[in-house]
Amino acid sequence: MxxxxxxxxxxxxxxxxxxxxxxxxxxxxxxxxxxxxxxxxxxxxxxxxxxxxxxxxxxxxxxxxxxxxxxxxxxxxxxxxxxxxxxxxxxxxxxxxxxxxxxxxxxxxxxxxxxxxxxLTERQGTRLAEALATAELLVRAATVDISPVDPASPEGQSAMASYFAEIDRRLESGFDAGDASASDAATLRAPYGVFLLARSEGRTAACGGVRDLGDGIAEIKRMWVSEDWRGAGLGGRMLRELEASARDLGHTTVRLDTNGTLVEAIAMYDRAGYSRIERYNDNPYAQAWFEKRL
Amino acid sequence: MxxxxxxxxxxxxxxxxxxxxxxxxxxxxxxxxxxxxxxxxxxxxxxxxxxxxxxxxxxxxxxxxxxxxxxxxxxxxxxxxxxxxxxxxxxxxxxxxxxxxxxxxxxxxxxxxxxxxxxLTERQGTRLAEALATAELLVRAATVDISPVDPASPEGQSAMASYFAEIDRRLESGFDAGDASASDAATLRAPYGVFLLARSEGRTAACGGVRDLGDGIAEIKRMWVSEDWRGAGLGGRMLRELEASARDLGHTTVRLDTNGTLVEAIAMYDRAGYSRIERYNDNPYAQAWFEKRL
DNA sequence: AGCATTCTCTGACTTTAGTCAGACAAATCA
DNA sequence: TGATTTGTCTGACTAAAGTCAGAGAATGCT
The missing domain is CATH 1.10.10.10 (Winged helix-like DNA-binding domain superfamily/Winged helix DNA-binding domain)
Structure with a gap:
């Protein structure tokens, strides 16, 4: 082999x-x-x-x-x-x-x-198409560029909007972003935070932010992967990049919260070595809280 | 999709x-x-x-x-x-x-x-490798060149030898080619027969011949696909090419025989629309006989 | 407002790539 | 054995690709 x-x-x-x-x-x-x-x-x-x-x-x-x-x-x-x-x-x-x-x-x-x-026969043609589609997804995933951007920039704002839109769609109760994107613009940035964007061919594939909770604790927020990119492991990569960023910013622990509806996300956090903890904030949309020591 | x-x-x-x-x-x-x-x-x-x-x-x-x-x-x-x-x-x-x-x-x-x-993660790397390997096999299969050669030529003889060697390996009784390759050189050629070679990058991937049995009936012989090419549907393509050649040579029916050990071959003939018939020759190694009207 | 930067364009090249005709030697065919 | 064919090479080109410096207009930054 x-x-x-x-x-x-x-x-x-x-x-x-x-x-x-x-x-x-x-x-x-x-x-x-x-x-x-x-x-x-x-x-x-x-x-x-x-x-x-x-x-x-x-x-x-x-x-x-x-x-x-x-x-x-x-x-x-x-x-x-x-x-x-x-x-x-x-x-x-x-x-x-x-x-x-x-x-x-x-x-x-x-x-x-x-x-x-x-x-090729029809069956072979289908097999070929499937293999190429898989390969393409993975190759694209391997070559996305993940880098920090200003959360207030047009690109950052538009990624954030995609995140809010999806949350709103998926939560039964809906989701009211309120002035969240304005406050994010302030907290997800240096010196204690960051906002990362994954881009492929100029289009946004995923995003995620880190903010400071004090006491060496960072919180991962606004993590989102575009529909086109599901199943390519981009979420995992983004999570690792965010953790690395948090470490570089001097934090020793990361926390995050999520809604019970977002099952793939929860599975991913489990896989990535996060453990469930008690509620640490008053986010009304959160139903599960996680922590990981860096 | x-x-x-x-x-x-x-x-x-x-x-x-x-x-x-x-x-x-x-x-x-x-x-x-x-x-x-x-x-x-x-x-x-x-x-x-x-x-x-x-x-x-x-x-x-x-x-x-x-x-x-x-x-x-x-x-x-x-x-x-x-x-x-x-x-x-x-x-x-x-x-x-x-x-x-x-x-x-x-x-x-x-x-x-x-x-x-x-x-990529290890799992993704494996998935990528599998997808690429599949795609490569199929693309190679789609681009092999199938063309007639002189069965007495070095290339033809070497393909035939590979065929005999495999038969000998797979039949319990072994296989004695005798002077088969000499007689093939005479029968698998114009005006009523042909010997096809599938080549990819100068190497032989498969072969197969057609000879005349008289009364508008042709026989397909010496069909063989190299180990490296199993699973790429090359056998089916070779079979179709041989049938087309037989048709072009004026035959209206093709027959072939095979040993019961060669299960993939038998499955392929069934799939390709061949029906089992009574023994039509005295080939001591044959255990199944097929026919198809063109 | 002034200075640095960005963007596109032209001029003046150099390098690669690719084509075609023909020479010459060795092999093959009749 | 003589005519063909095959394989490699040189000469004499043309076309395409790529490089580098610098001009000039528009923008952004302070």
């Missing part, structure tokens, strides 16, 4: 040999690969793509990208206009011609995928 | 973004990508790589490849010498320096894979 690392290397080799190479030759027919990829990326970004983002996503040099854009522009495939919110930025959108070319690329890419799936 | 094609496209995107790109930047540090890949390939070929094979495997133009080799040679990483069996060919082998550089590439590639696996 091969180790996970070896299996991954094997797979990568086989995959890039079969699919990757085909992909390139398919995408870049007529046009060189660079412009094709760029066109594809612009077309896949609803509402037009900011040049800056394209640079990050494709990992291109700014001069290089600029020239590629100019090329697509002169071919009449994309149109550039300044970003209304920030006149330094420029937004690239597809012209009708560009959209047509984009569709061709789409079709070709579909065709390629079909070539792989087609020789 | 996404279709298999969509899932595959999704996966491909996520994979090449995370692993593929990293891969390139890892492999090609210091040296450009082309020479690195070449060096890697030469080092992964035991006993040195024939230039011709490298060209096929890497899909390079002969002039281009020649120059890349010259470059690695002048850096003292590879040594070229004529192939003793065919003085037109040249064989590239790594020098000690080349082997050291190769190991670095290996390590870096390992390191990359580890970066993906590491953030």
């Amino acid at each position: 091969l180790s996970a690392v070896e299996t991954l290397r094997h797979f990568n080799r086989a995959w890039s040999q079969r699919v990757g190479v085909l992909d390139e030759s398919f995408l870049g027919s007529g046009r060189p690969l660079g412009p094709s990829r760029l066109l594809f990326e612009i077309g896949s970004t609803p509402g037009g793509a900011v040049v800056r983002d394209l640079r990050d996503r494709l990992g291109l040099d700014s001069g290089h990208l600029s020239r590629l854009l100019r090329r697509l522009e002169s071919e009449g495939l994309v149109a550039m206009e300044p970003d209304p919110h920030d006149a330094r930025r420029r937004v690239a959108t597809l012209t009708p011609d560009g959209r047509a070319t984009w569709s061709e690329l789409e079709d070709r890419s579909d065709e390629l995928a079909r070539q792989i799936v087609e020789p | 996404l279709s298999a094609v969509e899932t595959l496209r999704h996966f491909n995107r996520a994979w090449s973004q995370r692993v593929g790109v990293l891969d390139e930047s890892f492999l090609g540090s210091g040296r450009p990508l082309g020479p690195s890949r070449l060096l890697f390939e030469i080092g992964s070929t035991p006993g040195g790589a024939v230039v011709r094979d490298l060209r096929d495997r890497l899909g390079l133009d002969s002039g281009h490849l020649s120059r890349l080799l010259r470059r690695l040679e002048s850096e003292g990483l590879v040594a070229m010498e004529p192939d003793p069996h065919d003085a037109r060919r040249r064989v590239a082998t790594l020098t000690p320096d080349g082997r050291a550089t190769w190991s670095e590439l290996e390590d870096r590639s390992d390191e990359l894979a580890r970066q993906i696996v590491e953030p």
